[in-house]
Amino acid sequence: MASCFRPLLTVSRPMKFSGGVIHQLLLWEVHHNRPSDEMRFILGTHEVRFSKVEFCLITGLWFRVVPDMSRYVIMDNGQHHRYFGGKGEISSVELRDVLRCGEFQQAYDSVMLCLIYMLNWILMGLDEGVKIPVWQLLLVDDLDAFDAFLWGAHMYSHSIYSFKHAFDGQRE
Known part of the structure; x- marks a missing residue:
């Protein structure tokens, strides 16, 4: 029996960046006592995380300690x-x-x-x-x-800082 669902990897139209999606995600951030270099969000009924692991999976960039x-x-x-x-x-x-x-x-x-x-x-x-x-x-x-x-480590640090401070100055 043929499935009516197509795999996500065969999407025929190009994906585009959406600042609105990122903004909405940041609004659902969960403040936690876990490592300070990761973020957690509520998506529906699930708590999801964004950490070094997810960053590496998404970007494919190497990740170790940033050299001096x-x-x-x-x-x-x-x-x-x-x-x-x-x-x-x-x-x-x-x-x-x-x-x-x-x-x-x-x-x-x-x-x-x-x-x-x-x-x-x-x-x-x-x-x-x-x-x-x-x-x-x-x-x-x-x-x-x-x-x-190790651009992955550098970009991850920059990304986490940017995400965590996205609303600074807007909370007056």
Whole structure:
């Protein structure tokens, strides 16, 4: 007998992000005494959790302890110096201007800068007003280190913080 139900993985239309769904989920958060780096929600009659395990299953990103980024030393004439004068954090506008200009001093500079752009505004979904931390610009100078970095742990920490503080400033 043929089933009238299709498996979820064969959905024929693309899924789209819905901020409204995330907002509604956050409204049903359960405050608990469990680990502070996980969240629990009420969905119908079930209590569900969002922890490192679920994050890894959803994203497929590696997860271990985030390494100490203070040990990275500024490379002489690295990305940070060549395109941004070695100043502190940079804005998305500054990075976008360099990418749009299309004039790169060394091979792979465009790739390295695109990695930073994709990391912040595609993978992490940051608002364009958020500044790019200097450690990312230093890390991208070493593509092997950038590739080996545990982005899952970094993004999970950022996500949990963002979710837990989503309503800060709205509770006046």
